[in-house]
Amino acid sequence: MPVREFLLPLRSNWICMKKTCLFCVLVLLCVGCSNSLNDNVNDDLQRLDDALASRPAVESLKRLRIDSLYRVAAVSDNPYAVYRNLYEEYSSYNYDTALLYIRFMEQEATPEQLDEVALCRSFVYISGGLFKDAADILGQWHSTDTALLPDYYFNNVRLLCDLADAVGGELGQQYNAEGLRMNRVLQDYVSPGDTMRYWYIRALTDLRSGNYQRSIERCLKALSATPPSVHYKAIVTSTLASTYRLTGDNERALHYYIEAAVCDILSSTYETVAMRNVAELLFEAGETQLADRYIHLAMYDARRYHARHREVSIAQSLPIIEERMLSRIRTQRLAAIVLLVVVAVLLVIGIIGIVIVRKQNTALHKAHQEIDRMNRSLGEANQLKEELLGTLIASQSQYINAVQGYQQDVRQYAANRQWSELQSIPKAADARQRRTLFDRQIDTILLRIYPTFVQDFNALLRPEDRLTLRKDELLNAQLRIFALIRLGVTHNEVIAEILDYSVNTVYNYKTRVIASSGMAPEAFYDALMRIPSFVR
Numbered sequence: 304m305p306v307r308e309f310l311l312p313l314r315s316n317w318i319c320m321k322k323t324c325l326f327c328v329l330v331l332l333c334v335g336c337s338n339s340l341n342d343n344v345n346d347d348l349q350r351l352d353d354a355l356a357s358r359p360a361v362e363s364l365k366r367l368r369i370d371s372l373y374r375v376a377a378v379s380d381n382p383y384a385v386y387r388n389l390y391e392e393y394s395s396y397n398y399d400t401a402l403l404y405i406r407f408m409e410q411e412a413t414p415e416q417l418d419e420v421a422l423c424r425s426f427v428y429i430s431g432g433l434f435k436d437a438a439d440i441l442g443q444w445h446s447t448d449t450a451l452l453p454d455y456y457f458n459n460v461r462l463l464c465d466l467a468d469a470v471g472g473e474l475g476q477q478y479n480a481e482g483l484r485m486n487r488v489l490q491d492y493v494s495p496g497d498t499m500r501y502w503y504i505r506a507l508t509d510l511r512s513g514n515y516q517r518s519i520e521r522c523l524k525a526l527s528a529t530p531p532s533v534h535y536k537a538i539v540t541s542t543l544a545s546t547y548r549l550t551g552d553n554e555r556a557l558h559y560y561i562e563a564a565v566c567d568i569l570s571s572t573y574e575t576v577a578m579r580n581v582a583e584l585l586f587e588a589g590e591t592q593l594a595d596r597y598i599h600l601a602m603y604d605a606r607r608y609h610a611r612h613r614e615v616s617i618a619q620s621l622p623i624i625e626e627r628m629l630s631r632i633r634t635q636r637l638a639a640i641v642l643l644v645v646v647a648v649l650l651v652i653g654i655i656g657i658v659i660v661r662k663q664n665t666a667l668h669k670a671h672q673e674i675d676r677m678n679r680s681l682g683e684a685n686q687l688k689e690e691l692l693g694t695l696i697a698s699q700s701q702y703i704n705a706v707q708g709y710q711q712d713v714r715q716y717a718a719n720r721q722w723s724e725l726q727s728i729p730k731a732a733d734a735r736q737r738r739t740l741f742d743r744q745i746d747t748i749l750l751r752i753y754p755t756f757v758q759d760f761n762a763l764l765r766p767e768d769r770l771t772l773r774k775d776e777l778l779n780a781q782l783r784i785f786a787l788i789r790l791g792v793t794h795n796e797v798i799a800e801i802l803d804y805s806v807n808t809v810y811n812y813k814t815r816v817i818a819s820s821g822m823a824p825e826a827f828y829d830a831l832m833r834i835p836s837f838v839r
Contacts, residue, residue, distance in 0.1 A: 340590065344554065347561040348593070351581070354568040355600070365571045368392060383411040390423055395534060395572040398431045398609040418446040422454050429462050430574040432612030434469075437462050449492075456489035464511065469612060483511050499525045503539050510546050518546045537566030541577050548584070557584045573608035575601075579617050582624065591627045598624050738803055745801070746777035749786040752836055756786055759834040763827065768819030780804070781812050789831055 340348070369392055376385040386407040393401035405427065409420045421440050428437035441459055446452075463482030467475040486508045493501050506521035522543035530536040544559035563577035578601035586594035598621050605613035716724045750756060760782060761769040770781055778786060780802070787798050795809045802809075817827050 340588065341554075344557060347558055351561050351564055351568075354565045358568055361569060361571055365392070365396070383408055383413075383416060386411060387423075394423070394427060395430065395570075395574045396608070397573070398427060401427045401430075415448070418444065418448060418451055419454075422451060422458060425458050425462075426454075429458060429465060430608070431610055432615070434462060434466055434612070453489060453492040456485050456492065459485045460489060460507070464507075465612065469616075479511055483508060486511070499528045499530045499535060499539060501525075502528060503535075503542065506539075506546075507542060510542060510549075515546050515550050519543065519550075522546065532570065533566050534570040534572055537563045537570060537572060537575070537577065540566065541575075541580075544577070544580065548580070553584055553587065557581065557588075560584065567604075573604040574610045574613065575604060576613065576616075578604060579613070579620065583620055586620075586624050586627065591624065591631050594624050594627075742783070742802070743777065746783065749783070749790065750777055753786060753789060753834055756789070756834060757782060760785060760831070763822070763830050764816070764820050780808075781816050784809055784812050785816065785831060788828075789834055 369389065372385060372389050372392065376382060376389070379385045386404045390401055390404040390408060393404060402424070405420060405424050408423065409417070412420050421444055425437045425440040425444075428434075428440065437458070441455070441462065444455060446455070460482050463478045463485060467478035467482060469475075470478060486504060490504055490508070493504055495501060502521045502525035506518045506525060509515070509518035509521060522539055525539045526536070526543070530539075540559045541563035544556045544563060547553075547559065548556035560577050560580045564575070564581055566572075567575040567577055578597055582594045582596075582598035582601060585597065598617065602614065602617045602621060605617055712724075715721075753759075757770075757772070757778070764770070770779060772779060772782075783802060784798055784804075787801065792798055792801070795806050795813075798804070799806045799809045817824050820827050822830070
């Protein structure tokens, strides 16, 4: 088999496998390239994950503070103040426990302190989503204590803003307008100065009135001021993120929402919106897996605090994100199945290729063996040719020498008039003896070429008509004639001349032998020509 033909199927298989592998790589790249966020956002998300990892340690510190307040409450002569501190610890940490300490505050409060208790209860109701209960408390609240008015207006602003966001539409606009009015009143009760609360209240007014650029500037001023607490910083950064989101700058919005979420974690705040907004922005960016993770964390925080309105808002986003997540999983599963099928096909192609290569190697090995056999046969043929050529040259030389000797003897005897000696020359030139020697040489040559000629030729004849050789006889007349025919000498006249037979003798031998085979002449000659030579 030519080398080019041997390599063609291997080259075709290799090209097919290379194209299939390229397709698999493209599929894996399309499925696996899920993180399209820039380095800054990835760094922010890493900070958020680090904060989440530190949450158990933060919770431990929170519990230590609460435990110390418990111990103080047991020996304090002012239990109202201690319960007030415990309420502050739980106000954004746990809804039910915060209400519990409000009840304790109410039991220990003086008539003047009941107004403060009412404001605390309204704050917790707003945080828990009980807007009507909070509105009832704030609607009935009347106090002459100006120190409580900032908290009163702040709770009103928060309630109205949450209602505007929850209701939406025309009614939401009415709530938003009323919240703006309350916020402007609140500004009169916050002393001017470079404080976070001062700038935040004005930034909130700008945000609700649609002046986003000034709201951003005032939020940034609030963040540069000294924050009253990490929790308050989370409120400002969350508002700043919402403003950037309204302007369409989702990258900055995501950055500040993550910052707000980190502050919420560090302050053990569970009544929060930052984590939910992080999930929503990641979902909009196509990061479904990350969005699914953070939306579930947001739902966990809302349920832990028992913030009903947060649960409702998260529940609106959660099915959408989960549906996209399931769709992504289905896509990945389909891609995995396709990849598995491709791998299986490649495996089958590989196995087929191995089988083909082994078969071709086997065929190539057999071809090499055949070539080696033919080379050996050619070597033997070449050796036989040299032997036959030497035999023919020697025979011809003997014949020429004998003729020259006869000629010389005839001339010498004739010149000397030795007539009796001339009569003895024919006896010395025994033609029959020389013919016998020549026939044996022909037989030797033919049997060297066709080593199994006698057996194979007899196989063509009927058993009772098979030829039997005499002792020391290589071939007889019939075998010699058909051996010459197998050699390619087919004319009767040539055969007769070589063997010193008459043409009729050759013809008769051929006719009798073919008749004893029981085959038609054409079939007999075909079988004769298939008798193998030594080179086969």
